[in-house]
Amino acid sequence: xxxxxxxxxxxxxxxxxxxxxxxxxxxxxxxxxxxxxxxxxxxxxxxxxxxxxxxxxxxxxxxxxxxxxxxxxxxxxxxxxxxxxxxxxxxxxxxxxxxxxxxxxxxxxxxxxxxxxxxxxxxxxxxxxxxxxxxxxxxxxxxxxxx
Ligand SMILES: CC(C)(COP(=O)(O)OP(=O)(O)OC[C@H]1O[C@@H](n2cnc3c(N)ncnc32)[C@H](O)[C@@H]1OP(=O)(O)O)[C@@H](O)C(=O)NCCC(=O)NCCS
Numbered sequence: 001x002x003x004x005x006x007x008x009x010x011x012x013x014x015x016x017x018x019x020x021x022x023x024x025x026x027x028x029x030x031x032x033x034x035x036x037x038x039x040x041x042x043x044x045x046x047x048x049x050x051x052x053x054x055x056x057x058x059x060x061x062x063x064x065x066x067x068x069x070x071x072x073x074x075x076x077x078x079x080x081x082x083x084x085x086x087x088x089x090x091x092x093x094x095x096x097x098x099x100x101x102x103x104x105x106x107x108x109x110x111x112x113x114x115x116x117x118x119x120x121x122x123x124x125x126x127x128x129x130x131x132x133x134x135x136x137x138x139x140x141x142x143x144x145x146x147x
Contacts (some may be wrong), residue, residue, distance in 0.1 A: 002082055004089040007039055007045035007056060007090050014053050024110050025072045029057050044093045048073075049084045057086040059102070066099035066146070068128045071113070078112070087120045091146055105139040107132055120143055 007015070012033055019025040028036075036045050036058055044066075053128045055073030059066050068090070073082045094102060104122065106113045122142035131139035 002085045003049045003052070004046050004085055007037065007047045007058075011047050011053060011056070012037065014048075015056050016054070018074055019070075021075065021108065022044075022072050024107060024113065025068060027068065029068075029081065041097060044090060044097065046086055046089055046093070050077065050080070054080075055082040055086055057083075057090050059090055061097040061099045062096050064074075064098065066094035066097070066102040068102060068104040071116075076139040081119045083116050085115065091120075091144075095146050099111070100145070102146055105131065105143050108138040109141050112124065114140065117144075120144065141146050 016028075016030070016033065019027055036043060042061050043058070044061065045058045046056060047053055047073040053074075057070070057071040058069045060069060071083055071086060091102065101123075101137075104117065105128065105142075108127070112118065121146040123145045124140055126141045128139040128141065129137050
């Protein structure tokens with residue numbers, strides 16, 4: 001069973017270590033993570049637990065637009081619906097925070113994330129050439145209506 005809950009300070013070390021293990025996940029500084037965990041109505045940070053912590057997702061809400069900033073699942077827990085459960089709960093929470101649509105950008109080569117987002121209902125709206133560094137790569141822009 002997968003349970004999705006709000007991220008807590010006690011999840012921080014685990015989340016940072018998970019990002020360091022995952023190709024495709026940004027390595028945010030502790031200062032950035034500190035802001036994620038602040039009681040901020042414009043930010044939604046969730047953790048999915050199965051037997052223990054399995055994955056997390058972070059989004060911001062500005063007016064009617066939410067942006068998915070990061071979603072990550074531990075390699076040994078992938079392909080079991082953890083990210084799907086996170087996306088479903090995230091969509092509900094950002095809607096509650098006032099969002100009517102959600103946007104994101106993703107590396108063009110990230111097949112797992114592209115598959116996840118398409119399954120969740122996102123559509124491709126465009127791209128940004130050479131947007132990412134290390135390695136340099138295009139970004140795919142995606143959008144989903146929430147209401
Ligand atoms: C992308 C990621 C979060 C998916 O997590 P997950 O828990 O394995 O995904 P789920 O099991 O919920 O899969 C849901 C759907 O996503 C798609 N998907 C997930 N992994 C996939 C893969 N490796 N290849 C193709 N499609 C994939 C499928 O459509 C899948 O549905 P299905 O299993 O019924 O086919 C995970 O691969 C990950 O953490 N990647 C590294 C970090 C990253 O790149 N994050 C995104 C950018 S911030």
